Amino acid sequence: MALSLYVETARWRAHQQSVLEAFPGLVPVAKGNGYGFGNRRLAEEATMLGAPMLAVGTAYEAAEAVEYFGGDVLVLTPYRIGEDPVPLPRRVIRTVGSVSGVRVLVGCRVVVECMTSMRRHGINEPDVPKLVTALDDVRLEGFALHLPLDRPDGYDPVQECADWVDRLTAAGLPIPAVYVSHLSADEIGRLRGMYPGLAFRPRIGTRLWLGDHDALDCRGTVLDVTPVAKGDRYGYRQLKAPVDGHLVVVAGGTAHGVGLEAPKYMHGVTPRAKNLARAGLATVNRTPSPFTWNGRKAAFAEPPHMQVSILFVPGETAPPTVGEELRATLRHTTTHFDRTVDR
Template sequence: MALTLYVDTGRWRAHQRSILADFPGLVPVCKGNGYGFGHDRLADEVSMMGLDTIAVGTTYEAAAMKDRFSGDILVLTPYRRTEEPVPLPDRVVRSASSVDGVYGLVGSRVVVEVMSTMRRHGVSPSDLGKLQAALDDVRLEGFAIHLPLDRTDGTDAVEEVIEWMDRLRAARLPLDTMFVSHLTADQLRRLRQQFPQTTFRARIGTRLWLGDHGATEYRGAVLDVTPVGKGDRFGYRQQKAPGDGWLAVVAGGTSHGVGLEAPKALHGMTSRAKGMARASLATVNRNLSPFVWDGKQRWFAEPPHMQVSILFVPAESQGPKVGDEFKAILRHTTTQVDRLVDE
């Protein structure tokens, strides 16, 4: 009995092919938990696509990926002199986000990240004059810019890239290759038309692997079902059942990422009201689970355990049976499954 990720493989790969067509020369991103699929699976998928480069998050991921993927491996986390050294082959390309970082990568293949309106990390415009000398001792693979997902001020992502291209050109730095993140296919075409001598390579993770929501589904298997009456005590904390129904023990607990929720940026009164309502219910131990049964998202009977969750199913619903599966609405990047099944 397991928490399973079911993949409609034909549909999933058809989506990948559509992204490849829209973003020629793309660099697939495989970091963290491999977007729910795992690094082994995504490395195989990239190899089948015939692409020459894959991007990972850290040097530790690169060290593992070198045995899974035979092409170039781009490390997205920028180099710091204080980092623990990790033995890596020459086909690993490091990112640098400061002049000092470039100086620390003598002899290495390097992509230089510039500071975007994300303001996360990157070389600032004022440091471009110092960059030329530092680049003499590395093998420059190109520059990179990581753009924000939302632009609430109405600014244009393409114009931001153009501003940086103009700065790099004014500093007499090479514009052979620019790695970009979070641009649409139309935006990328605009840049290619304006800078025909530059190769633009889109780094894409979420849109590539998770862009077709209907191609994947999580399901947790039912391990046990116990009937309860209103007021019956149960569980670690001996809480009372809110009504007649069943306690369903379903595969999927904290070790899988069930119950883990990342903070969300709320926009508008409706989303804020929903957030306040959820917080109010939580104060009286009413927490909605990610599991769906009989067409409705079900409540946790108590906080999820390490490998299972106990859910309350009211008597007016269809009664679950051992071996049934509850659909689960889970975030791919925080979920670890017991198994992946291709359908």
């Protein structure tokens, strides 16, 4: 009785191969909750893909990844002076976003991140000349460019990458490789055409592991079904049933990530209208759950519990039976499944 992730394994791996073919030099990313699969599983998949390098989010994740991935491990979060020391083997490469950080990591393998229009991490243009001497005491593996997902106002990520390559080249810095995020295959192709012989290595997670939605199926097991009459009280808060119906207890609660949602920035009228509609339903305690029954999203009867969710199925709809599984639309990067089932 679990919240399960079913995987059409052959199809899923075929998709991985197609992404690998479209992005030569690909560096698989396994971080956080492992995109719903767990980082260990993704490390095993990366090994089967023949990837010589795996990217992880933090030094703590790297310390675990080296136990089940035999190649190089790239830490994406930049090193910060004074961070907690984590014992890491020589095959772990640290990303660094400051000149001072480079100077501290004497003898280490490093990738220097450059500040892009993301405005998140990285060295700025005035820092480039300072790198010339700072890099003498480290093993430079390359430079990293993390690009935004959206392309507003005619923004061209290829030009932003080219500007950084030209800037580094003009300073006389070696460029063993350029690690890029959020570029299409065509955009990387343009860069390779502009700079023949320069290695551009795409770091890819979401497209690689979650790009074929139809290969993945999320389901929660129905644990209990209880009939209620209009006005009956139920749950932690002793709410009243709005009409006759059934309370359906399904596997999957806040510990799994069910009911947790990241803030969204909305563009345009339609997304705003949908958000207002959801807010309107919430004000009358009819918040849609991610679980589907009878062709539509079932409403939460009350906020999800830690391990389970309680759904309300109105009396005019026949409820599911105990042991059935309800399909769920879940965000893989924030969901912790009880089990993954390969089919």
